[in-house]
Amino acid sequence: MTELQIAESVTPKHIKEIAYKLGIPEEKLEYYGNTKAKLPLEGIDEKKVKQNTLILVTAMTPTPPGEGKTTTSIGLVDALNVLNKKAVVVLREPSLGPVFGIKGGAAGGGWSQVIPMVDINLHFTGDFHAIEKANNLLSALIENNIQSKTRSLGIDPRTVVWKRCMDMNDRGLRNIVAALGGKAGGVPRETGFNITAASEIMAILCLASDLEDLKERCGNIYIGDTWKGTPVYAKDLNAHGAMAVLLKDAIKPNLVQTLEGNPAIIHGGPFANIAQGTNSIVATKMGMSMRDYTVTEAGFGSDLGAEKFLNIKCRAAGISPKTIVLVATIRALKYHGGKSLKDITQEDVIALKKGLPNLERHIESLKSFGIPIVVSINAFKSDTDAEMQLVKEHCKTLGVPVALSYGWEQGGKGCVDLAEKVVQAANTCTQEFKPTYNLEDSIIGKMEKICRTIYGGDSVVLSDVAKAQLRKYEAMGYSDFPVCMAKTEKSFSDDKKHLGRPVGFDVHIREFELATGAGFIIPIAGNVLRMPGLPGIPAAEKITIDKDGTIEGLF
């Protein structure tokens, strides 16, 4: 059975039944069909948030198809419900870029999926579209102000850093020259598109406490300078009101269900390599307000998603997880031990042993936060007993509990061992997480602490462009921002070829982006791209639908 066939083999409950479990009355729901609904923001209860047990799911350095954080998160929540714990999973919304690029959605897998999976992986409730429109309305207003004589702010077109965005892997939009075609076409300038998941508007939506805060943050977006060198913000263009109107529904979290009928909240979709990589604060707090256990994930490896989840999101929201689940797979460990991608389903204890330092480094990095850790081995049919045993023993020597998880094959009941170990670990957690850096540290100081404590590297090296940008942004008064690292997800270092546990490396910062609305600064490391391209044979080529509406090729 394909992922899609499994997903469609289950008849979903009406979403009002799921909402009922969360204590949300029917009349407060905004339906999008019978199986999706938007939740009202007034559902957040800060007192309940404080009492909740928050579990973060992160992973070792991933192989290209990912190691199953979402699958594990869903399996864990279903298992907690099997154990009669009231639990909810809070996830990110998928981007169309990967859907049409590399085969693979972001709605879990096997018997640990959220449904309706086709809708979730396509337009869902339109949040990505709304974010894209708000982003691009600001672009159109900038372009118009540069062109217009009526209301000119005197923007120097060469300084405009605000980019357009599109939720599509389209390398042709990465670097463009816009506004050509003569006088009526605007003032020509170099610019480009980010993928929507990397838009500052996505970051704002995920960090905003409510619609008013979102509007204010939109107004605070820095877009470039005037000819005289004065910084220009979106509010100078009177853009933030209309942007907030476009986002009035997008800010509300979306309710769906797991295949086992447990509540799932899905909201916001920043990538963890080029953005903060975790779902919205309002979604997490909504989950925390309504259930005793809230399971959430942060994208890619712990060096990216978990670091930003804790240092940026948890710090801003005033929340702290009680346990961190670190997902690993036997096949990924072999990959990090030098096995080629096509051979990772063959037994190879030697490669596995060579790959363990990657897991080790993630455990070390996570220990710096002072929160209990549980390793979850996401089981695949190709794993052998000898391999399983090796990983289990290694974790034992490191003093970290380990569970074998069969969420893909068995759903919730395949993750009961994990759920029990997570509950046990959470009960031992007595403190809030310890951040990697203080906001008072310099921007360089913050990056260096992340580099050493989380990546296990030596130092941070800035390009000349980056140095000049940092001087400027510090002079503008933004030194106390947290940093949102943009770095390859394929290595602890900024070089995707350095698998396993790289040592003795520096992190090279090519340039900075300033996100004054989101409230962080983005150091861009190595050659990571904020607008991906499609692979040689895009997944889109195999996707189709017949006259009865039956979809094929989508997972």
Added chain:
Amino acid sequence: MTELQIAESVTPKHIKEIAYKLGIPEEKLEYYGNTKAKLPLEGIDEKKVKQNTLILVTAMTPTPPGEGKTTTSIGLVDALNVLNKKAVVVLREPSLGPVFGIKGGAAGGGWSQVIPMVDINLHFTGDFHAIEKANNLLSALIENNIQSKTRSLGIDPRTVVWKRCMDMNDRGLRNIVAALGGKAGGVPRETGFNITAASEIMAILCLASDLEDLKERCGNIYIGDTWKGTPVYAKDLNAHGAMAVLLKDAIKPNLVQTLEGNPAIIHGGPFANIAQGTNSIVATKMGMSMRDYTVTEAGFGSDLGAEKFLNIKCRAAGISPKTIVLVATIRALKYHGGKSLKDITQEDVIALKKGLPNLERHIESLKSFGIPIVVSINAFKSDTDAEMQLVKEHCKTLGVPVALSYGWEQGGKGCVDLAEKVVQAANTCTQEFKPTYNLEDSIIGKMEKICRTIYGGDSVVLSDVAKAQLRKYEAMGYSDFPVCMAKTEKSFSDDKKHLGRPVGFDVHIREFELATGAGFIIPIAGNVLRMPGLPGIPAAEKITIDKDGTIEGLF
């Protein structure tokens, strides 16, 4: 009261009550909240379509704010229901371009509106977004194929005519150079964006008979040539399956209601100056299947919307209106008589008299179709008795019935006179419309017939570029396509300054676009743009939302 305050003063009925009036059972609806739903395509009944009385609402040459076709269409349907006729209005979806550009939505006005008007004017049910994504997925696949070595079709990048699209008035995207930044960024080439309303995908959605037809049409889109000169179609890129998946919900018409609780179907949103300008065939036929009277509108003046509604849409769908309502306003007539826009609310019988030839020319053009005509004067407070009397008498001498319509002020009861005259006229209609041209005519022949019969011009003049394109497209075998004229809406001619009834002019075709999926060829006349810009002071600047969700400045 603003339009928005009026719209929000009425408590909408639950959409299932509206569906009930149409005979659609609750379980067939896909809800988008409580006041919007998607309708299943199986609701179309060709036998009922044949028996239905279809009314087309068109207008004289408009002033910038428009003359109230949508308001009249809604008022007329409410009035027909007052007269106990079972009637439904079928409209187009608004574009965000005008919403953020010039103040003014597309959901009617005053007491003749469709609700929920804010949603309808913003993201609605996401159809525009889906169209944009399908359009831009094809662009990304083209860019990727040019770049890729794995699966190259040998596309010559200089020949690619397929553009990206965005639902935004952003002049900076009209002409761009894309795919810069070196080897990883693609092969640099000139290209640009159309506004989404002008995308061929929009045209396809509005002409497709079902999802299968839509997929096939998407596959038939011509995108450019190989280095060897062979035409390349979307199906050569295996793009159409994934495009159809993106459009699987967008192809379903949307049900909402008028302020008086009558059914309104809103679907598709092509502009009439740069596209075919009428809602989808499936939406019109759905309305015709469910009620006795179906009122629909076609954008801008009758030279654009009505001409294309009849020659393209009705011909393709095998339907024919029984009456054409021609909307005029006293103030627009004065404008065409030389009164400046800011003075058109002052009484001026002389200017009015001078403007009447514009109305006269629309009546003459429409008479060529052989369908009964009713003139509807959309009343404004500034109109005087003397002015009203003059127009009424003039219509009488032309032998055309005329009604004064007070839809804005009074809703349905203000349009009863119009409704009665429409019913009367429709009862006299004994034949189907006579097309302006035959499909067997040459492309030039078709354009010349439109120019003479509809615009009242002399001839059609092609630029050298257009001549070369036409030779090529005819050689490719597309001579039997209908033509979808792209021309300014401000004049019968291709020069927007020629108000009133211009005579002795030629229509200049700058270039052609070939829409092999939609199945027509687009002659682009004069300097009409398929990606508009924002005005000096965009409406977006005044739009905002407060912490309670109250919106201001949106109409």
